[in-house]
Amino acid sequence: MAGHNKWSKIKRQKGVLDAKRGAIFTKLVKNITAAAKQGGGEIDLNPSLRVAIAQAKEASMPHANIQKAIDKALGNIAGVVYQDITYEGYGPNGVAVLIEAMSDNKNRTVANIRLAFNKAGGSLGENGCVGWMFEKKGILVVGRDGREEELMELALENNASDINEYEEVMVIECEPSEHSALVGAIDAQKFDIMESKIELIAENELDVDEETAMKIQELVERLEEDEDVQNVYTNVK
Numbered sequence: 001m002a003g004h005n006k007w008s009k010i011k012r013q014k015g016v017l018d019a020k021r022g023a024i025f026t027k028l029v030k031n032i033t034a035a036a037k038q039g040g041g042e043i044d045l046n047p048s049l050r051v052a053i054a055q056a057k058e059a060s061m062p063h064a065n066i067q068k069a070i071d072k073a074l075g076n077i078a079g080v081v082y083q084d085i086t087y088e089g090y091g092p093n094g095v096a097v098l099i100e101a102m103s104d105n106k107n108r109t110v111a112n113i114r115l116a117f118n119k120a121g122g123s124l125g126e127n128g129c130v131g132w133m134f135e136k137k138g139i140l141v142v143g144r145d146g147r148e149e150e151l152m153e154l155a156l157e158n159n160a161s162d163i164n165e166y167e168e169v170m171v172i173e174c175e176p177s178e179h180s181a182l183v184g185a186i187d188a189q190k191f192d193i194m195e196s197k198i199e200l201i202a203e204n205e206l207d208v209d210e211e212t213a214m215k216i217q218e219l220v221e222r223l224e225e226d227e228d229v230q231n232v233y234t235n236v237k
Helices: 002-039 049-060 065-076 106-120 148-157 175-190 209-226
Strands: 083-090 096-103 132-141 159-167 169-172 194-201 229-234
Touching: 002 049, 002 065, 002 096, 002 175, 002 194, 002 229, 049 175, 049 194, 065 096, 083 106, 096 106, 096 194, 096 209, 106 229, 132 175, 148 159, 148 169, 148 175, 169 175, 175 194, 209 229
Parallel strands: none
Antiparallel strands: 083 096, 096 229, 132 169, 132 194, 159 169
């Protein structure tokens, strides 16, 4: 029995590691897809894609997965047509939730998203019900390496609109039209770009209690597990 118990423990540990690896791959694939969709599939002409692919390779993602993500974004998968779809709804306590999806089967996608809302005690709404609460921004998350002043100066020279400092990273915002040039300038100076994307930011954030925050986090995680879902945004502070 001792051997059996040991093997069972090993299998459980492997299952946990595989699940974590799968979650990381899912996020990386979505980053590649978004970057290729926004700036095209040429690495030399798309700094955001170059960063996303470098992160995927660092996580040992197979080349086939990377190429599939690019092909999906560019519509190069034979016999499959992907559509961009935006879903809007309300989470617990009326929290606004906006979802960007890319799907080859709208019926499947909306059913999965509606189920996620229902399980969380929320509801899927009509288009436009919460979209007006968000604005589009370019976002870069850059690791701190002692060159913060140089980074801030470089960012401002390349039309960054806001810079926020945290313990381990700098978060830089810009207008979507300036995003590619800003990423290229920062990447050229060998800064550690940890994340590069264009996302929606809530114009007015909502304070919620701890219980609601946990429920919203669970809803977001459940939605992000769906392979059709690209991004999930809320107005929680």
